Amino acid sequence: MPILILRLATAWASVAAFQFLADPLLGQLDMPLVAVAVFAWLLAVIMWTAFGVVHEAEVLAHRLGEPYGTLILTLAIVIIEVALISAVMLGAKGAPTLGRDTMFAVLMIVLNGVVGLGLLLGGMKHFAQRYNLKGASSYLAIIIPLAVIPLILPNFTTSVSDGSLTRFQAISFSIFTLMLYGAFLVLQTGRHAEFYREPSTEAPPAQEEEAEIEEAAAGGPIAAPLLLLLLNILPIVLLAKSLAKVLDFGIARLGAPTALGGILIAMIVFTPECITALRAITANQLQRAINLCLGAAASTLGLTVPAILVIGLLTGQNVVLGLSATNMILLAMTLVLSTLTFTGTRTTMLEGAVHLGVFFVFLVLVFSP
Secondary structure, eight states: OOOHHHHHHHHHHHHHHHHHSHHHHHTTTTHHHHHHHHHHHHHHHHHHHHHHHHHHHHHHHHHHHHHHHHHHHHHHHHHHHHHHHHHHHHHHSSTTHHHHHHHHHHHHIIIIHHHHHHHHHHHHHSSSEOEEEEEHHHHHHHHHHHHHHHHHHHOOOOSSSBBBOOOOEEEEHHHHHEEEEEEEHHHHHTTTGGGGSSSSSSSSOOOHHHHHHHEEEEOOOOOOHHHHHHHHHHHHHHHHHHHHHHHHHHHHHOHHHTTHHHHHHHHHHHHHHHHHHHHHHTTTTTTHHHHHHHHHHHHIIIIIHHHHHHHHHHTTTBBOOOOHHHHHHHHHHHHHHHHHHTTSSEOOOOHHHHHHHHHHHHHHHOOOO
16 A cells, blocks of 8 residues: 555656646756656656556456456556557657557567567476467457558558558548457457456466455455556556657657657556566466457557547648558568467467567567668
């Protein structure tokens, strides 16, 4: 409880500071020490508060059960992601590829980095791990079209030549994406909810922190953790605009690759969830980790694409979604590998090593296109 109070107090005090002292704090970014200090402050507060979001989502997960628990967590994280992307787009007015770069970074980090590291660690500790094949297959069935249609298809349409969409295409794709993702959520939480639960009825040994969460969550109402979840999300959303200004200034001043902004947003937002997924894998809860990783990919595509397209339409900004030729190859390879990895009932270290290899290639190409 003291940590909870301290975290919320720090987060909301930071919100107040940047609300009333924005000009003094952000008006001296041309001074390196000030820029580094402000960035470190915002990054630390947002990351710490994001871990608070994960903790409250964990409590809700134990009270509601799967797949509702991981669904709440992934949706909360994606809300933060959309807030950060929106803040950068509305502030910079010149980031047409930010949404694309962030979504692609999320897919590479989650589907290759986290999945690869998780399967490697899980294989070392448990040799081979079981999961619910139907659940993983349904995630991939929704991820593939939600990834290919916005990130690859725009490069092959004849209406525009820069990987963007026409107004009619943007509206149509937004509606289609929301309807498809909405249908998936209805089935995930309804008649097919059993696809997203552990295949074995045997409970894995609980870790110390997980045992504390279960004890705190046992038999309680959801109103309190839900309120705390919102109180942790709101300061992140409110601080997003300030962090966006610092990121935009820093990337421009350092001459860094434009894709680095999307990667930083993806890392800031998804680090707590990724740590949660790795903890679940090491505890031999592979299905929960799959729900987190593949659910994060599906939620990112299902909610971020419509959000950035709507922002582009309302503000008149050009939104480029089509990936470069190199990244299209990486995305295609990732989708094929993910399909091969999750077509059996068990995973081993080999799949983890392959996914990590693709993630390494992605990092190299960011700095050496």
